[in-house]
Amino acid sequence: MQLPLASFPSPIFLMHEARLRHNLERMKKVQEEAGIKIVLALKGFSMYSTFPLVKQYLAGSTASSLHEARLGFEEFGGETHVYSPAYREDEFDELLTYAGHYSFNSLSQYLKFKDKLFAARPDAKAGIRINPEYSTVSVDLYNPCIPGSRLGIRAEDLPETLPEGISFLHSHNLCESDSFALEQTLENIERLFGRFLPHIKLLNLGGGHLMTRDDYDVDHLIRTLRNFKAKYPHLELMLEPGSAVAWQTGYLVSTVLDIVNSKGIQVAILDCSVSAHMPDVIEMPYKPKIHGATDPMPGKPTYRFGGQTCLAGDFVGDYSFEKPLQPGDKIVFDDMMHYTMVKTTTFNGINLPHIGIWKENDSYEHVKSFGYHDFKSRL
């Protein structure tokens, strides 16, 4: 069914629920056929109005902070994992009320918090984040294995045996990667950290596994995980993707406010902002897909899209359309559910986009709208 674009408030992050379920079904298959556990990385996707659906499929959530841990505990349930480059002493007591699994980024952090952790939660699981010194990620911003990385302990910096109480290893080195990158990661883990594998109970292989992308080789992923499990039958394996859960599950629907001519370039100004609402477009950078548009084609009406802030760089590249655009036209950016809502700002005082869900039964559920208080309360 064609989405009734004109009926939504603008701009809006619009979740397409059927697409989310489609992804979750694939993740269910991976969990069942590989015999592993998958939890949602909240840093990538925290739209908790969808959690009643997501939690039917995934084992829990993983947090990068106190607030994410609380959200995961209160709104998701199941297992609550947490990892932080460094925990804060003044937050740790509260954190203990939410999370069951704690991944430590250094031995010094583990030694600092372990007594408190096991005294308050004798059932808690403690692990360390390792640096497998392998990544296929070409953008340094997303590569935890760059020289000088602060994320994870290198094998050479670990003693011969793990400190008492450590029951899992945690590795995160991928980003929108395929299953062959995971296969290589596992080889590195065995080569560098193999001496620890017989002594731990769980190996958390982090996020970055884009198993919901159409061309992802899910069967190879399942085979890779099964082969590894066959070698280490005592080990539980888990993945904690964010992007893969919300991959291509919804849109940022915006409206053309004006069209200006800048030395022959037609610039359409939208009621949203690239910098404030889809910052990865600038940070990564990448060019998002727009429905009904192509890359620039000679002879076709072509536009550059600019945001509503006064930041000169608040724009996204050029696109061609079949027909000229008019103020009031809707522009639909595709694949805008992950690393968008969790990263928005109110820069320039621009309002945050509404949030809504296009439900599986083709009805619209309005989740929330924002206003002046959201802007002011942060300042």
Ligand SMILES: Cc1ncc(COP(=O)(O)O)c(C=O)c1O
């Ligand atoms: C430790 C950790 N786990 C999981 C993820 C989720 O990764 P992705 O959204 O690429 O699957 C990230 C992302 O940065 C991460 O740092």
